Amino acid sequence: MHEVVVNLHMHTRYSDGSGLHRDIAQAAFSAGVDVVIVTDHNVLVQGFEGYYKEKKKKVLMLIGEEVHNQARDPQKNHLLVFGSSRELATFAENPQLLINQVRDAGGLAFLAHPDDPEAKAFKETDISWEDWSVQNYTGIELWNALSELKTVVPSMLHGAFYAFFPALVAHQPIPATIERWDELLAQGRRIVAIGGSDAHALHMSLGPISRVIFPYEFHFRTVNTHVILTEALSGDVHKDKKLIYEALAEGHCFIGYDLPAPTKNFRFTAQGKDASVSMGDEIPAKSGVTLQAKIPSLAEIRLLKDGNVIQTWKNQTACTHITTEPGVYRVEVYRRYMGKLRGWIYSNPIYVR
Numbered sequence: 001m002h003e004v005v006v007n008l009h010m011h012t013r014y015s016d017g018s019g020l021h022r023d024i025a026q027a028a029f030s031a032g033v034d035v036v037i038v039t040d041h042n043v044l045v046q047g048f049e050g051y052y053k054e055k056k057k058k059v060l061m062l063i064g065e066e067v068h069n070q071a072r073d074p075q076k077n078h079l080l081v082f083g084s085s086r087e088l089a090t091f092a093e094n095p096q097l098l099i100n101q102v103r104d105a106g107g108l109a110f111l112a113h114p115d116d117p118e119a120k121a122f123k124e125t126d127i128s129w130e131d132w133s134v135q136n137y138t139g140i141e142l143w144n145a146l147s148e149l150k151t152v153v154p155s156m157l158h159g160a161f162y163a164f165f166p167a168l169v170a171h172q173p174i175p176a177t178i179e180r181w182d183e184l185l186a187q188g189r190r191i192v193a194i195g196g197s198d199a200h201a202l203h204m205s206l207g208p209i210s211r212v213i214f215p216y217e218f219h220f221r222t223v224n225t226h227v228i229l230t231e232a233l234s235g236d237v238h239k240d241k242k243l244i245y246e247a248l249a250e251g252h253c254f255i256g257y258d259l260p261a262p263t264k265n266f267r268f269t270a271q272g273k274d275a276s277v278s279m280g281d282e283i284p285a286k287s288g289v290t291l292q293a294k295i296p297s298l299a300e301i302r303l304l305k306d307g308n309v310i311q312t313w314k315n316q317t318a319c320t321h322i323t324t325e326p327g328v329y330r331v332e333v334y335r336r337y338m339g340k341l342r343g344w345i346y347s348n349p350i351y352v353r
């Protein structure tokens, strides 16, 4: 098992972000993430994919894109596309056709910020995912740091406040998105959850105050997708890219909010009579399954079956649950930070069939 910390979903000057790819690499060195996936709007930027090195630090930069129909009003249905061999923005008009094209081009498709409310004070419209009839996508962006910010800024003043105290923003994924995910899983579908930063490193001015709000480096220390690989990264871009995207496609990953405390080394596994599996995998219910979660430091662990909490462990670093009941099992971990109980870790499910 080799875990890599991936920060994904971010924008540069090739779309509406303020930074360059080298700024992102620099921020990744400082924050200590292993991999970044840059996704500018409607353009698959060429020439930046690869390893960036500085002294003993190294980061793998992968390039995807975020596709949406710019002629649509409001501009809903944003799709994150990773690992596609070609530009696909021309298919933005029809989400299902776009998803099919992504699959055809060997890529992964994640519905970006499924619930992304209006933020009137910033003239930001609601850009939630709307076309829920779509099929055949890889998963959803369960936790998007920017959507969550929109939920806490009723006024410009709130915006300025959070710009100075960004650590107060993140609480948990938007509850409606979690509900939607559980509904999709209940239909028997396998939907991979990822966490994205949607980093733009925007400049904001309010009177005499002007600063870059939510810089890349801050985002890289907050909501990350931790991916569990079958082998260590080799340093070969082509090989490592394949390893990472295969693991993401299988759901061998969890969402970690790394600001309160590092989430690295979280594990959720299941052992049966003849099999031993991890997040994203399936295991037969027959003859019993032992579910186990391990977390890197004391916190509150909740085990959910088909969207409902079935057991809670407080102040623990590990827990075990034995079952013979088929269902979709997943783990949420909470811990106190900045005066509130906040979501810390969201696992992908283990499918007990």
Ligand SMILES: [Zn+2]
Pocket (backbone or CB within 6 Å): 066, 078, 112, 113
């Ligand atoms: Zn978007």
Ligand SMILES: [Zn+2]
Pocket (backbone or CB within 6 Å): 009, 010, 011, 066, 198
């Ligand atoms: Zn975005």
